[in-house]
Structure formats: C-alpha cells, structure tokens
Amino acid sequence: MSPDNEFDDTSQPSPWRPDRPYADLPPLPPAVELETKAVLKQCVSARAALAELKQAVELIPNPSMLINTLPLLEAQASSEIEQIVTTADRLFRHLSAERAADPPTKEALRYRHALLDGFDSLRDRPLTTRTAELVCTRITGVQMAIRRVPGTKLANPATGEVIYTPPDRETRLRELLANWEVFLHEAVELDPLVRMAAAHYQFEAIHPFTDGNGRTGRVLNSLFIVEQGLLSLPVLYLSRYIIANRQQYYRLLLAVTSDGAWEPWLLYLLRGVAETAAWTTAKIAAIRRLAAETTDFVRRRLPAIYSRELVDLLFEQPYCRIANLVEASIVGRQAASRYLKALAAVGVLEERAVGREKLFLHPKLLKLLTQDTNEISPYG
Numbered sequence: 001m002s003p004d005n006e007f008d009d010t011s012q013p014s015p016w017r018p019d020r021p022y023a024d025l026p027p028l029p030p031a032v033e034l035e036t037k038a039v040l041k042q043c044v045s046a047r048a049a050l051a052e053l054k055q056a057v058e059l060i061p062n063p064s065m066l067i068n069t070l071p072l073l074e075a076q077a078s079s080e081i082e083q084i085v086t087t088a089d090r091l092f093r094h095l096s097a098e099r100a101a102d103p104p105t106k107e108a109l110r111y112r113h114a115l116l117d118g119f120d121s122l123r124d125r126p127l128t129t130r131t132a133e134l135v136c137t138r139i140t141g142v143q144m145a146i147r148r149v150p151g152t153k154l155a156n157p158a159t160g161e162v163i164y165t166p167p168d169r170e171t172r173l174r175e176l177l178a179n180w181e182v183f184l185h186e187a188v189e190l191d192p193l194v195r196m197a198a199a200h201y202q203f204e205a206i207h208p209f210t211d212g213n214g215r216t217g218r219v220l221n222s223l224f225i226v227e228q229g230l231l232s233l234p235v236l237y238l239s240r241y242i243i244a245n246r247q248q249y250y251r252l253l254l255a256v257t258s259d260g261a262w263e264p265w266l267l268y269l270l271r272g273v274a275e276t277a278a279w280t281t282a283k284i285a286a287i288r289r290l291a292a293e294t295t296d297f298v299r300r301r302l303p304a305i306y307s308r309e310l311v312d313l314l315f316e317q318p319y320c321r322i323a324n325l326v327e328a329s330i331v332g333r334q335a336a337s338r339y340l341k342a343l344a345a346v347g348v349l350e351e352r353a354v355g356r357e358k359l360f361l362h363p364k365l366l367k368l369l370t371q372d373t374n375e376i377s378p379y380g
Contacts, residue, residue, distance in 0.1 A: 016257060021150065021168045025176060028183035028202055034194050036263050042270040043191045049277035050230045056284040057233050065287060065315040067116070068095070069369055070235040070280065075111035077239035078218050081246065084108060088370045092318045093359065107141075111215055114138035118223045119234045126185060127220065127227055129177045129208075135223075136209050136216040146173050146208050154207070164257065166207035176206045184224065192228040196221055197269040201256050218242075225273075237280050241272035286374035290364055291315055294348060297379040301346045305339045318369065320349065320360045347379055 016022055035043075060066055072091045079086065086105040091112075094101035098109055114135045121131055129146070136144040150168040155161060167173060184199050203217045222234040242249050245268070252268050255261040294314065299306045309330050317324050325336035340360045343349040349360040364376060 018164050019153075019162045021165050022205065022257070023167050023169075023172065025167050025202075025205055027176065027179040028198060029187060029190070030198070030260070030262060032260060032262055034198060034262060034266065035190060039194060039263060039266050039270065040191075042267050042274070043193055046193050046270045046274040046277070047191075047230070049274040049281070050225070050236075053236070053277040053281045053284075054231050056281045057231065057235060060284065060288065062312045062315070063233060065291070065312065066235050066284065067233055068316045069318065069365075070237060070283075071112045071115050072109075073369065074115065074218075074222070074237050074239050075108045077237070077243050078111055078215050079104070079108040081218075081239060081243060082214055089366070092366065092369070093354070093361075095317065095319065096321065096324060097357075107139075110139050110141055111219070114216075115219050115222060115234055118219055119226060122223060122227055127224055128181055129174070131223065132177075132203070132208065132216055132220060135219045136212045139215050139219070140209075140212045144209050144212065146170050146177070147210055149210075152207060152210065163254065164205075166205065173206060173208050176202070177208060180206065192224070192230065193270060193273060194266060196224050196228075197266045198262070199224070200269065201253060201265060204253060205257060235280060235284075236273070236276055238272055238276050240279070241276045245272070282374055283368065286368050286376065287315070287365070290368060290376050293376065293379065294364075297346075298343070298348060301380075302342055305342055310339065314343075314348070314362050315365060318362045318365050320362070322358070 016024070057063070057066060069092075072095065073088060076086060076088050076091055084104050084107050086102070086108050090101065090105045091108055094105055094109065098106060101109065117138050118131055118135045121134060125131070133144055133146070147168070148170045152166055152168065153162050154164045154166070156163055167176065180199055180202050183202070184195055187195055190198075200217055200221055203220065204213060207213050209216065218239055221238060222236055225231050225236060226234050248268060252261070252265040256265050291311070295308070295311050298311055307330065309328065310325070313324060313328055313330065314320060320340060322333060322336045322340065325331055325339060326333050330336070331339060337358075340349060340358075341351065344351045344360060348362070350363050352359045352361055368374065368376070
C-alpha cells in the first residue's frame with residue numbers, strides 16, 4: 001500500500017518540456033509498478049552482494065583502515081563525474097594536509113568530509129532534507145539552502161541545448177522534498193534498494209540546490225544504505241560504476257522524466273550496487289591480506305619498533321608523515337622519524353620529499369587502492 005501524501009490531484013498535469021520548469025514532477029511513489037519481476041530478481045543479487053560486503057567490513061579489526069581510504073576513492077570518482085578532476089594519489093597525499101592541496105583536490109576532499117559528516121548525523125536523526133543541506137554545504141564549502149531563485153536549467157555541455165529544467169519556487173521544492181522523505185522512510189512495502197534508486201532519481205529531478213546536487217545525491221545513496229542497516233560503514237564505492245557507465249546513467253535518468261521508464265533505471269542502479277559491492281568486498285579482502293603480511297614482516301624484520309598501532313597507522317595513512325605518528329601517540333617526533341626511515345629501509349614504505357616535507361608512502365597499499373588488481377607482491 002502506498003503511503004498517503006498531499007499530492008493526490010485529479011487535475012491533468014501539464015506535459016513535460018525540457019525548457020520549462022517541471023512544476024508537475026509526480027510525487028513518489030510513481031503510478032507504475034516499481035517491483036517488477038526483473039527488479040525483484042536484481043534486488044536479490046544486490047542484497048546478497050551487500051550482505052557479503054557488510055560481513056567483510058565487520059571482519060576488519062580496525063575500521064579506520066576503510067573509513068580513511070575507501071571514501072576517498074568515492075570522493076575522487078564522484079567529483080570526476082562533475083568534471084572536477086584530481087587523482088587518488090593527490091587525495092591520499094593531502095589527506096592530513098589539505099591546505100597545501102590544489103583546488104580540485106580540496107573540493108574532492110570536501111566530498112569525503114560530507115560523507116563522513118552525514119554518516120555521523122545518522123546517530124541523531126534519520127535522512128532528511130536537513131541532512132541534504134548539511135551534505136551539500138560541506139561539499140560546496142558554502143552555506144547551501146533550498147533554491148529560492150528561479151532560472152536553473154541543465155544543458156548539454158557540448159551544444160548548450162537545454163535538456164531539463166527542474167521545478168522552481170522554494171515552497172514547491174520543499175513539498176517535493178517532504179514527499180521524498182516520506183517515501184524513503186514509510187514506503188516500507190518496497191525493498192530499501194528500490195526506494196533508494198527511486199529516491200535518487202527524484203532528488204536529482206527536484207534539483208534542490210544551485211550547485212552540488214549530483215554529488216549530494218550520491219552521498220545520500222550511501223547514507224540511506226547505512227541507515228537501513230545494509231552496511232555498517234559508508235564504503236560502497238558506487239561512483240566507480242557510474243563513471244564506467246556515465247552516458248547510460250544520464251540517459252536513463254532522463255528517460256524516467258520523459259517516458260516514465262522506471263524499470264531500466266532501477267535495474268541500472270541495482271546492478272551498480274551488486275557489482276560495486278562485489279568489487280569492494282574483494283578489495284577489502286586484499287587489504288586484510290596485505291595488513292596480515294605487513295604485520296608479520298615488520299614484526300620479524302623490525303621487532304624493536306613493531307607495534308599493532310604502528311602498522312594500523314600505515315593503513316590509515318597511505319601517505320604517512322612524522323606528525324601522524326606523534327599525533328597518534330605512538331612515539332615522539334625524533335623516534336617517529338627513525339621508525340619511518342627504518343620502515344623505508346626494509347621496503348615497507350618509500351620516502352619521498354615534497355617541498356620541505358618528508359612523506360613516507362605505502363606503495364603496496366596505494367597500488368591496491370588505485371588499481372583494479374588485488375595481487376600482492378611479497379616484501380623483501
């Protein structure tokens with residue numbers, strides 16, 4: 001049974017036109033069957049893949065290994081979708097030194113902060129319009145609220161042709177967002193992943209902010225999956241799938257608007273969840289293997305400096321600084337320099353000078369995080 005909403009209207013809606021504000025954007029749920037046989041079948045695969053990923057996450061002894069790294073990959077990919085291009089290497093290098101980063105890298109790092117701030121906010125309240133405002137503000141670096149000024153249009157970057165004009169007027173946008181909230185949390189007869197996919201389309205169609213809508217919508221996907229208990233940490237690297245299938249992503253979003261083509265859109269995003277969850281599970285298994293091998297190697301080769309806290313830090317900070325060891329209360333500054341140089345001498349780390357600063361990167365971990373391969377070459 002569909003949740004009640006205030007949008008029931010017997011009047012005939014105006015036909016959609018790309019160059020006019022879509023004031024008659026239909027509320028959720030749409031007047032079609034969302035959970036078709038094909039959608040439900042794909043849901044089973046996606047839920048099974050997420051269950052394996054959730055188990056893999058919970059087997060990691062130190063969750064900071066994942067929360068410090070995998071959201072950075074999502075940040076880099078989600079930013080690239082919006083033509084904000086940086087590299088995973090730059091992101092890791094500036095993870096604890098953001099002021100020295102170039103503007104695109106700073107912007108991608110803000111995405112990671114937005115994801116983690118949104119994750120923290122779930123402890124106090126469910127996903128709401130307020131969460132979206134918090135996330136968008138963090139992403140853009142300026143205070144963001146629901147659009148009040150008309151004139152927002154989405155155009156083809158190559159031709160300038162207007163493809164879609166979202167609804168305008170703040171009151172209308174807030175009405176649609178209120179319905180979006182109700183659908184997310186009260187349409188419990190629908191699988192949570194179906195609700196996530198439908199709500200993602202709706203959020204992008206509402207386009208509530210003057211900037212940052214795409215990245216905000218992708219953060220909200222991760223947060224909703226966590227809120228629904230399908231994952232314990234926001235580590236689903238879904239933007240990787242969207243980048244690999246970017247044209248299809250935009251084409252299917254538009255097809256929902258123009259033709260009511262819900263099933264192809266839902267199948268697309270559900271396949272993305274299944275593929276991404278499987279990829280991330282394999283990546284986490286490889287990180288665990290590397291952590292075990294690194295622990296064993298450092299314990300044997302450098303027993304005088306070995307500690308579990310030291311090895312954990314090498315996986316939390318793929319680019320490690322002397323200050324990282326000091327701030328983690330592992331050792332003082334002089335000893336920290338000696339520890340990192342010793343790790344570089346046996347091949348665990350690689351010392352690199354960046355300006356006046358010495359960085360110690362973890363090549364094997366960086367290879368795992370930035371390449372599709374999960375192969376690990378032995379130390380020594």
